[in-house]
Amino acid sequence: MIDVQRDLAACVEDFVADIAQLARKTAMDTLAVALQGGRAGAPGGTTLRAPAGVGAAPQRRAPRRAKGAKRDPGELAKGVEVVHAYVKANAGQRIEQIKAALGYKTSELALPVRKLIASRAIRSEGKKRSMKYFPGDGAPPAAKRRKRAKARKARKKK
Helix, strand or coil: CCHHHHHHHHHHHHHHHHHHHHHHHHHHHHHHHHHCCCCECCCCCHECCCCCCCCCCCCCCCCCCCCCCCCCCHHHHHHHHEEEEEEECCCEEEEEHHHHHHCHHHHHHHHHHHHHCCCCCCEECHHHHCEEECCCCCHHHHHHHHHHHHHHHHHHHH
8 A cells, every 4th residue: 555655656756847847847838938929939940929919019009107097189089999909800809809809908999989889889788798899880979869859759749
């Protein structure tokens, strides 16, 4: 019984050592990829790709504002345009996927998304974190209200 336990413990120790060595090798390969700008040679003649975001050109971010300061209208309009173009090209994505692709924080996307939904440039389906965004019909709510008011007036005349 003791021999079996000793053999089992030895196998587990060997396994843990192999996993640790593999993790170190992977970390070193990833670091080499990042330092070489995207590609590194791996054993056996294969090449490794850099993980998403590693070695890529840094994404442009707006300069930091003081806490509580508002975004200037130009910056906000640019954010609205960027989000709208992305949603048109990639319909059905959640806000987490949009933020990862555009390099924004979720809090930076909240206002542009609300403005786009209000203008009906995009529409949403789902609730909370499962909400997905799709291109909208673009009809502004004001035009819809005018159309309803006109229809009401026509009914009253009859």
